[in-house]
Amino acid sequence: MKKFVFIVYKKLHFSVLSVTMLISGSCFSQLFVSSGATLNIQSGGVVTVQGDITSSADITGAGKVQLKGTGNQNINMNGFTIPNLEMDNSANATLTGNARIGTDLLFTNGKILQGNFNVVIAPTATITGAGISKYLVTNGTGSLRKSSLGATSFTFPVGNTTTTYNPVTINNSGTSDEIGVRCLANVLSTGTSGTAFTKEVADASWDISEAVAGGSNLNLTTTWDASDELPGFNRTKGGISYYIPTAGPTQGWDMLNSQTGAAAGTNPYTYTRTGITSLGAFAVGTRPVLSPLxxxxxxxxxxxxxxxxxxxxxxxxxxxxxxxxxxxxxxxxxxxxxxxxxxxxxxxxxxxxxxxxxxxxxxxxxxxxxxxxxxxxxxxxxxxxxxxxxxxxxxxxxxxxxxxxxxxxxxxxxxxxxxxxxxxxxxxxxxxxxxxxxxxxxxxxxxxxxxxxxxxxxxxxxxxxxxxxxxxxxxxxxxxxxxxxxxxxxxxxxxxxxxxxxxxxxxxxxxxxxxxxxxxxxxxxxxxxxxxxxxxxxxxxxxxxxxxxxxx
Structure with a gap:
């Protein structure tokens, strides 16, 4: 077994080479893993990166990669896995490719901006440390996805911008599936498109998807802050509404008065809706997202x-x-x-x-x-x-x-x-x-x-x-x-x-x-x-x- 201490001022580049890291290393520029190369970080090992990461292969082992730059860092895993990733950069990081977390995504400082790329959390993997200033920003078409989501609740720590945090918690009593969540900036008249409502809603919505259509039966808890509430929003008689996208007599927001009530919590606030079998756009509000009559x-x-x-x-x-x-x-x-x-x-x-x-x-x-x-x-x-x-x-x-x-x-x-x-x-x-x-x-x-x-x-x-x-x-x-x-x-x-x-x-x-x-x-x-x-x-x-x- 080889032991390495890396202090790299430009680029740490793993080509067609098998390397096992046992102790910590520091990379003050880029981490690059070529296709066919193997980077295995054993338990206790930490690769600290202050620049960008590009990988065309899975990073393996029980150690972790730490993002600790002084400016924004770009991450392109090309859909491959990082077993443990610590986000510790107040200047944030930006995805430039899909990524998969094998064991844990730890938030210490900063946010990860997903853009048009997905972050997939493996079936047994976790997200820890996330909160109002540390989360994933779904500012594009990319979503945060949890594989094999079943009866155990999982919190998706997402927001649409670097200043709005609107996590959702989901469990699934139906068939386990990969569930994706994308937080949108507003509540839109036709679900994921249309005109933004300007009153009586919490100013965020969630596009929730499943990898295999049908079979899911979700319990959903949405979270928002008082600052998200638009004029006229009444948290004593609101709820979670789903937009039915299929053209016809049922198309539109579906919430009934019988499904409304008082929100839980004291800033942030939550609503919960159970028995969800159709996925798509969900929003919190009152009249604008009630089922029309x-x-x-x-x-x-x-x-x-x-x-x-x-x-x-x-x-x-x-x-x-x-x-x-x-x-x-x-x-x-x-x-x-x-x-x-x-x-x-x-x-x-x-x-x-x-x-x-x-x-x-x-x-x-x-x-x-x-x-x-x-x-x-x-x-x-x-x-x-x-x-x-x-x-x-x-x-x-x-x-x-x-x-x-x-x-x-x-x-x-x-x-x-x-x-x-x-x-x-x-x-x-x-x-x-x-x-x-x-x-x-x-x-x-x-x-x-x-x-x-x-x-x-x-x-x-x-x-x-x-x-x-x-x-x-x-x-x-x-x-x-x-x-x-x-x-x-x-x-x-x-x-x-x-x-x-x-x-x-x-x-x-x-x-x-x-x-x-x-x-x-x-x-x-x-x-x-x-x-x-x-x-x-x-x-x-x-x-x-x-x-x-x-x-x-």
């Missing part, structure tokens, strides 16, 4: 309906504050956060609540055609058998009656429910709500329209069997009854809890000549002003329009 209701509100144009007025959008308060020329007095969370009688469930209009969507309020926004509405989906409300969503109402999502144009997404049969209801803060007469089939990838506007019989009659909606024109159009200034789902002019008292005495302080510009439940015609007398007053809406017998 699309519906396109059409409804008119009686208060702002204009019989001359057969659409609703958009006074809340166009009004200018003339006395106190503030306004924004882009949306009048319409709030940019949904109003229903703070109103009694409206309880959000499922994925509903706290919907907002982002700054980039403000432009939709400047639309002056029939797509202009009238107000927020409160939409509910009900179980198709029992009628029980299972989910809600605050949505936007256009002048022509279209109920759309918070981008102002898209079909309404009642996210987090599987495709199936549901009743749909639409409510408003000062109008009486309506529910579809029958349940309807709602889908994930195509929207289902429903017109409450075309007939009385489009609305479930409930206790008032003859007039679930108000007749807005003599023959053709119907809408939700207005005048509910108290928000108690009853419209009346006298007696306890009447709406006239709410309008005059509570909102206007008893001043019949009062006129205030405000976003208020007492603004029955939704023109942005509350007034009792004079043109376009709300008392007239209550008495002469809503309670007039010809509307029944």
């Amino acid at each position: 699309l519906v396109s209701p059409k409804v008119f509100l009686q208060g702002p309906f204009n019989t001359g144009t057969s659409v609703m007025n958009d006074g809340l959008r166009t009004v200018v504050v003339v006395s106190g308060g503030t306004t924004d020329a882009t949306h009048g007095v319409i709030p940019t956060t949904e109003p229903y969370t703070s109103l009694s009688g409206f309880t959000h469930s499922g994925s509903g609540g706290a919907e907002t209009i982002s700054a980039g969507v403000f432009g939709l309020f400047n639309v002056t055609n029939n797509d202009a926004i009238v107000d927020w509405v409160f939409v509910q989906v009900h179980d198709g058998v029992t009628g029980t409300v299972v989910g809600t969503r605050a949505a936007l109402l256009q002048r022509d009656g279209d109920v759309v999502d918070t981008d102002g144009t898209s079909p309404l997404n009642m996210a987090g429910f599987a495709a199936g049969n549901y009743y749909v209801s639409v409510r408003h803060r000062n109008h009486l709500g309506v529910r579809s007469l029958n349940n309807m089939a709602l889908a994930k990838t195509t929207t289902t329209p429903y017109y409450f506007t075309t007939a009385q019989t489009q609305a479930f009659p409930g206790a008032v069997s003859n007039n679930p909606m108000a007749a807005l024109t003599p023959t053709a159009l119907f809408g939700m009854w207005g005048g509910d200034a108290t928000g108690n789902r009853i419209v009346k002019y006298t007696g306890p809890g009447n709406d006239e008292n709410q309008l005059l005495n509570i909102t206007l302080g008893g001043n019949k000549l009062g006129n205030i510009t405000v976003y208020s439940i007492s603004d029955l015609n939704l023109n942005g002003q509350v007034k009792y007398t004079g043109p376009n007053n709300d008392e007239s809406i209550l008495l002469n329009t809503v309670l007039m017998a010809t509307n029944y």
